[in-house]
Amino acid sequence: MxxxxxxxxxxxxxxxxxxxxxxxxxxxxxxxxxxxxxxxxSQKYPFDYLPTSTTNQIIKHNYFTLSYNEKYEQAEWVAYELKKAYVKNSNFNRPYFIEDPKVKTGSADWRNYKKSGYDKGHLCPAGDMEFAINAYNDTFFTSNISPQTHDFNGGVWNRLEQKVRYWATKYDGVYVITAGVLQPNLKTIGQEEVLVPNYFYKILLDNSNGQYKMIAFLIPNSKSDKPLYEFVVSVDSIEKMTGIDFFPKLDDKTENSLEKNSDYKA
The missing domain is CATH 1.20.5 (Single alpha-helices involved in coiled-coils or other helix-helix interfaces)
Structure with missing residues (x-):
């Protein structure tokens, strides 16, 4: 019993x-x-903020959107909102890089980077998407990477990514557009001839109750210990290099005023 x-x-x-x-x-x-x-x-930035596409192959994932350039086997831009609530540290396990199933022409195979001497450099950083595992995993599509020198990827580019997260927290979210500058006759890697950009850009937009601020960075794909403010340029200058209109849906007066500015303090 x-x-x-x-x-x-x-x-x-x-x-x-x-x-x-x-x-x-x-x-x-x-x-x-x-x-x-x-x-x-809490959508602060609608999809109207997307840039123009020179390739007409726009790919929308849950938390970032990109324009894929098949000729150069990478995105010509990646755009996303980095909200204050997104800035987390979740210590997720890093997955393998895989091809993006939404890219109809096929995104580059990660093996193009193998023994190339270049990092698989994130455009939308995995560190910006640690608020949820599916958002984090999406940053490991090969449509979201570009060949970066190791010292650039782990150095000045990483410093800028951390600064963007700081600004996202300070200003209750920022809108980010980023990629390499894709130009002909540059070095390529792998069987698919993935282009190695000489420069990478990052453009930030803040909208606080209709009051806009904008800043752009253009950084050589190499090691640099220079302060970030030395890489500030006007958005206009990056548009001339890329042929992309980054904010076509902003009213012309606001757009023209913001895109000419290259004042770090402003």
């Missing part, structure tokens, strides 16, 4: 433990879903 009671008791304990475990899983899942839903509802 005592043995049966003990078995019944431990059965109840095991059942309760299972309930707690399952509840914990669903609670964690609900937390991340809630975070994603909250973030998506």
């Amino acid at each position: 005592l043995q049966k009671k003990n078995m019944s008791f431990w059965g109840i304990v095991r059942f309760c433990s299972l309930v707690v475990f399952v509840f914990g899983i669903f609670s964690a899942f609900g937390f991340y879903k809630s975070l994603e839903t909250t973030a998506s509802k």
Whole structure:
């Protein structure tokens, strides 16, 4: 009789433990879903902020959009909103880079980078998407990378990415457009001849109750210890280099005023 009671008791304990475990899983899942839903509802920058595409191959993922250039096997721009709520540190495991299933012409195979001497440099940083695992994983599509020298990727480019996250927290979110400057007759790597840009740009837009601020950076794909403000240029100058109109839906007066500015302090 005592043995049966003990078995019944431990059965109840095991059942309760299972309930707690399952509840914990669903609670964690609900937390991340809630975070994603909250973030998506507070849309500060509509898709009207997207640049023009010179290739007409615009790919929309859940948290960033890109224009893929098949000729150079990478994005000519990646655009996304970096919200204050996105700036997290989740320590997710890094997945393998894979081809982007949404690119109809096929994004470059990661093997093009193997033994090339260049890093698989993120355009939309994985560190900007650590608020949810699916957002983080999407940054590992090969449509979101470009050949970067190691000292550039881990040095001045990384410093700029960290500064952008600081600004996103300070200004309650910023809009980011970034990529390499794609020009003919540059070095390529791999069988698919992935272009190695000489320069990378990053353009930031802040909209605080209709008050706009804009800043652009143009940085050589090489090691540099220079302060970031030395790389500030006008958006106009990057548009001339790329042939891209970065903010076609902004009213002309605002756009013209902002895109001529190259004042870091402003």
